[in-house]
Amino acid sequence: MLLYSIKRLFAGIVTVWFIATATFIAMHQVPGDPLMNDKAVVPEIRKNLQQKYGLDKSTTEQYFIFMGNMLKGDFGISFTQQNRQVNDIIRDHFPVSAALGLLAIFFAALGGILFGALTALYRNRLPDIIIMFLVILGISVPSFVFAALGQLLIVNLNSFMGQSIIPVAGWGSFSHMIMPALVLGLGSMALLTRLMRSSMLEVINEEYIKTAKAKGLSPLRIFYRHQLRNAILPVITVLGPQIAAITTGGFVVELVFAIPGLGRYFVQAVQQLDYTVIMGTTVFYGAFLVLMVILVDIVYGFIDPRVRIN
């Protein structure tokens, strides 16, 4: 188990290096540089700036400088935000995205497993039909629509109660998080529901369920002792990428709810070709994704004994 984890970790480091290199190359292929501006810059000033930021050096040289700094954990200073370290940006804004993302994935996993199991139990009956209809909605409607609808719902609730119970937007307390997390997790919840449903239906036809019945176990016991654990395995597998997708892909929802998450800076940086911020956030997100996948693999080992041994 330890050896397995170390192996996975090593593979993860290689992956992160690969992500960093690929991003670096792609970024430098885009025409223009961070010093391009709406306002015309005098060639001398431009030259001085290039020298200051090391942009006059060859791309290869820049690559090695960047990699060297990255190993020290230093991503440099933002080009567009005055005097702001990339590390500071990540440190200030990632916890916001992470908190939101984790709550969202909690909603998604809980809802997905619960509704998936429910639809399987009531297969082809009314609860199944209703939930599966909602699932299609959840998968196909984009998150900003849900975000707007969610805000509308909060406004109506607040005006109905005559006082502000849940804030419509902003950041600061747990009540700020509930609606954006729900909206953010909705797509994943729908996906996980479908997965859980098909997985449950597969398990219900397994021979060992028949054995459990023949042993005289109650349907409830068969459900939670035999069916659930086996059905949950494929759901756990996709949970890793889903966690990463939610925490990194939340910028639309963050924007609508005016949440100071990292996603906004990531998108802004790409638009402005802010080299250091692009590299910093991409490598950070990449490392985060890899870590989540490894974490899920290890959790998987705890649930499925067959993975643990090999």
Place this chain on the structure above:
Amino acid sequence: MQPAILQVKNLHVEFATYGGIVQAVRGVNFDIHQGETLAIVGESGCGKSVSVQAIMGLIPIPPGNITQGAALLNGKNILGLPSREANKFRGVEIAMIFQDPMTSLNPTMTIGNQISETLMVHRGLTHKQALKKAIQLLDQTHIPEAAKRARQYPFEFSGGMLQRAMIAQSLACNPTILIADEPTTALDVTIQAQILALMKELQRTENMSIILITHDLAVVAKMADRVAVMYAGKIVETGKVNDIFYRSSHPYTLGLKNAMPSNQQQKKKQLTPIEGSPPDLFSPPPGCGYFSRCPYSMRICESKPPPDNIVNTTSNQQASCWLQHADAPRIDALNQTSQSDAD
């Protein structure tokens, strides 16, 4: 003779499919006594598994449907009970083991926990007590290092060992009847012999009755006291094992025997297969199910279902075949009631 502990009467099971309704079991009768082994034989799709699964309440309803019949366990009908009621006998009075031990155990639960689960549910033991008993049971089925094995998962066992574990699990609550649904089909021949020997041994020590479902006549010869031969959803012949093998009284039994290889060198005869295929159970024939394949078929066989004829009163051999009628022609290979007996 003491009364039968399980009597199955006129069992009918149907399945609703896209193609229509399949009449999988069409009136099955059998009974089983304390300590005996009843083998139910027949080819694939003849309804042998469906019959016992219907008794155990393992048929999913829908698409399945038990349209008629009764199964009396010590005089009380257990057919079609709701699961709460059925769980009072399932795993307690009647236990069951299945064809493929590799898929019949939960892959994410230790063997010990799977066995002790039955004891905790039915006997109210604590986990610790149940696990101790589980290890005893594994020991009883000759699994070496039972204590260590109890902590392992099914994928760490071989096929034969898994079937032993399945048997250990079925014995947990000392059932009076063990239903074994093709218990050795998925195992290789040497392991097969060991499992059968184990079942026989446990039957003696526990005084259990065994209902053995198989399509392997060699297994029948080794294990059974009595045999029920099934064809197209009906039992066509029942009798003591020697009657079935040496005094077959139904053409289908005869056909099965002729299609079985023997290892006696001097009898260098060719195997004769049964020509044709079983009838379509979407619309079963009105008469005898074996009519279209029977070499001795008569006109009456096509239109009227044959009655159950008692061929031998002392050993209670029965055959549902018109050839057992007093007016039927004599066939040398077949054990028939004599003319005077039939009157």
